[in-house]
Amino acid sequence: MAYAMKELDEHNHLLGDPAALNRVFEEEGYLYFRDVLDKDAIAAVREKYFSVLVDDYGVVDPGETEPVWNGNDVSTFPVKVPEVYGSGTYERFVENAAINEFFEGVVGEPISWIPSTEYRLNPPVAEAPQDQVAGRHQDGFFNNGYNFRICWIPFADIDEEMGGIAIAPKAHKRGYLHDAEDAPKFPIPAGAVADDEWARPKVYRAGDVLMFGTKTPHSGLANLGKAFRLSMDVRFSTANDPQPVCGDLTEVTSESITLDTSVGPIKLVVDDDTYLRLKDGARLPNEEIETLLNVGDSLMVGAQDGRAVLIRPQKG
Numbered sequence: 001m002a003y004a005m006k007e008l009d010e011h012n013h014l015l016g017d018p019a020a021l022n023r024v025f026e027e028e029g030y031l032y033f034r035d036v037l038d039k040d041a042i043a044a045v046r047e048k049y050f051s052v053l054v055d056d057y058g059v060v061d062p063g064e065t066e067p068v069w070n071g072n073d074v075s076t077f078p079v080k081v082p083e084v085y086g087s088g089t090y091e092r093f094v095e096n097a098a099i100n101e102f103f104e105g106v107v108g109e110p111i112s113w114i115p116s117t118e119y120r121l122n123p124p125v126a127e128a129p130q131d132q133v134a135g136r137h138q139d140g141f142f143n144n145g146y147n148f149r150i151c152w153i154p155f156a157d158i159d160e161e162m163g164g165i166a167i168a169p170k171a172h173k174r175g176y177l178h179d180a181e182d183a184p185k186f187p188i189p190a191g192a193v194a195d196d197e198w199a200r201p202k203v204y205r206a207g208d209v210l211m212f213g214t215k216t217p218h219s220g221l222a223n224l225g226k227a228f229r230l231s232m233d234v235r236f237s238t239a240n241d242p243q244p245v246c247g248d249l250t251e252v253t254s255e256s257i258t259l260d261t262s263v264g265p266i267k268l269v270v271d272d273d274t275y276l277r278l279k280d281g282a283r284l285p286n287e288e289i290e291t292l293l294n295v296g297d298s299l300m301v302g303a304q305d306g307r308a309v310l311i312r313p314q315k316g
Helices: 018-028 039-056 089-095 097-107 286-292
Strands: 030-033 111-122 149-154 164-167 209-212 218-221 229-238 245-252 256-261 264-269 298-304 307-313
Touching: 018 030, 018 097, 039 089, 039 097, 039 111, 039 229, 089 097, 089 111, 089 229, 097 111, 111 298, 164 209, 164 229, 245 264, 256 298, 264 307
Parallel strands: none
Antiparallel strands: 030 209, 111 229, 149 209, 149 229, 164 218, 245 256, 245 298, 256 264, 298 307
């Protein structure tokens, strides 16, 4: 059963005009581009994904040109595939000059990549969930203290049956929709975004880019197809955006953390309002910070005026 949603607008015709693209981004909460990314960069990520699926897990047959599931057991297939995380795949992708040139052309200024990415190799599932957008969220709610754009990139065709990602255009104008009283994950309640607000194209294709803002509601959809769904989401900020403090933890107390960063040690105050979180956004109890964080942890911290607003793992 495919997901019936309205279609996203395409914005290729505005490439080369950053001011026009920014106006659309501010109004709609997203930009969608067809077949724009360097084919060699796309192929390199795709090759890594295939090697994991074929060689490490045996769930795609050798010689396949598309990630068609061969029927082998996927009941224990990991959500975060360890053979990809830490492989340098993301780093090589964003260091590609053609990739940087495209994204800097969209915003019209230099960018900085946020060291937070998700590799997604989603296997098919047997049944659609009752709530098809149960994973709806807004990234900014869980990442206070710095700004960025989210870029979701497919590495194989993803049709309606395979789901992909859906967003709610213009819903960013309503601010954060998360329930601040529903700890520890503070979900967006069902119905806060109407069914007819959700959108995705008929088919995502390798080399497309869906870019959206920190307040744009979005959700991954279940893969009801016959192939693995291959994608990655990366994040960047512009040079003028507030930047996260990134580094390795060297000291932690109930009142502060110290990170070893590229510009030297940085000490930040921790207080009751600091949001200490897991990778999935769930909030952890601040009073346990000294046991939950360990020296050597790679952290990304949203900071304001010497205070840690948010503390989270730096990478998956």
